[in-house]
Amino acid sequence: MNLEQRIHSLSQFQIFLNEFLNLNFQEDTDLHFPQSFYLELEKITETAVHHNGWFVKENVLYALSQWKDCLSQENLLNWITPYQLKDKIEEKQIGIIMAGNIPMVGFHDLISVLISGHHALVKLSSNDDQLIPFFIKLLIHISPEFNNRITLIKQKLEHFDAVIATGSNNTARYFEYYFGKKPHIIRKNRTSVAVLTGKESEKDLESLGEDVLRYFGMGCRNVSKLFIPKDFDLDRFFKGVFPFQDVINRHKYQNNYDYHKAIFLMNQDPIIENGFLILKEDQGYHSPIGTLFYERYNDLNTIQNRLKEDTEKLQCVVGRNIFESEIQFGETQKPALNQYADGIDTINFLKNL
Known part of the structure; x- marks a missing residue:
């Protein structure tokens, strides 16, 4: 053949x-x-x-x-x-x-x-x-x-x-x-992050909901962390992801949501939630199912440099006109054939055996 x-x-x-x-x-x-x-x-x-x-x-x-x-x-x-x-x-x-x-x-x-x-x-x-x-x-x-x-x-x-x-x-x-x-x-x-500047449209934020909640957030290309400007109104984000509210009707997701919410409350961790997604301010990248970490920033350049240093921890960086290899909002679960996991060229590896 x-x-x-x-x-x-x-x-x-x-x-x-x-x-x-x-x-x-x-x-x-x-x-x-x-x-x-x-x-x-x-x-x-x-x-x-x-x-x-x-x-x-x-x-x-x-x-x-x-x-x-x-x-x-x-x-x-x-x-x-x-x-x-x-x-x-x-x-x-x-x-x-x-x-x-x-x-x-x-x-x-x-x-x-x-x-x-x-x-x-x-x-x-x-x-x-x-x-x-x-x-x-x-x-x-x-x-x-x-x-x-x-x-x-x-x-x-x-x-x-x-x-x-x-x-x-x-x-x-x-x-x-x-x-x-x-x-x-x-x-x-690996996991994925999104960097917001505050200039995103309603459509961008709705598309971001796809990146966060498709497959219940279980893929390495799912966004598990937001970087947002210090004055960003998180209600804008909640409004954008509202079309995905039915995710809470899936019992396995709901069980995870309820469990982690209870843990955060017992630990007296500050959280924001809308009934189907918990936002928790956290410096980590890997948020549990039903939860999205976020971190506020003062200087975008600092975030750009940090993400470059953490390249090997990340699958995708979602944003608009911020990074050279960024993924557009709503596109993380639509990789092209030449967008290789972990950035390792599988065909080149196989060709050179």
Whole structure:
């Protein structure tokens, strides 16, 4: 299978997802794939929340929609062309240890390994063990040759040439110990911040709500900390995020919200809350679920320098005309194919093995 064929096969996901998300596939007979695939994915989106209480249907469909937008033939070509990958390479066995904090978070690593021409040894997260296997099954239907290029690992990962592992700071120490002698990408806990200047529009602040609360704030690209001017009125922020108030109706989120609110009150920590999101002034970056840290500043340059020093702790910095590599409001959960986690170029890593 050459590079052109691999790109074409992956681009078929966009056709499938476009039909899945937009057509009545139970009645439409003009489908590109067997109806059973659409029905199976529909069942997975409906029941995902029973396997992982955080995977509510709305968020699963959102994740699928983002992948639909990414996986066009044009996007895949624009992503991969600069690397000048060869049609045939010495195939390596690449272990992928996936996270499961948000739906399909490990999918980018999988398609990176496959488009590079290597063999993927996939260790699924128990929190996301429905969606990824479905898309592997669909890909093998599209191109049966992939059946010999993907292996799902149930037990300990062995006999690998390189590894891509995503986890917490604690698991990263284990990964370093176990995989450190082989070529590796090991990702740790990162989070994202937003820097406000006070000049943001209502639309900006509403979009920021998406960055904070999509996936209940559980992704490394979710904003968990605000930097705001010393005179910024937080009521403006609360007004902006109000459209996301229904998040409190999800019991797992509500349980976290209530728990952390109780802890803060017992500790007599000053907090501001609006019934579905707690704001706590804190110098840390990693706020718990249901909570958003904030910090006031006097000098924007000081914040810019601090964030540059803390680059390895951060996935995204959201703002407008503040940083060279900033992410626009509302865009953190829409990464392009070449926006790599932790800033580590996965394709370049795989190319040079």
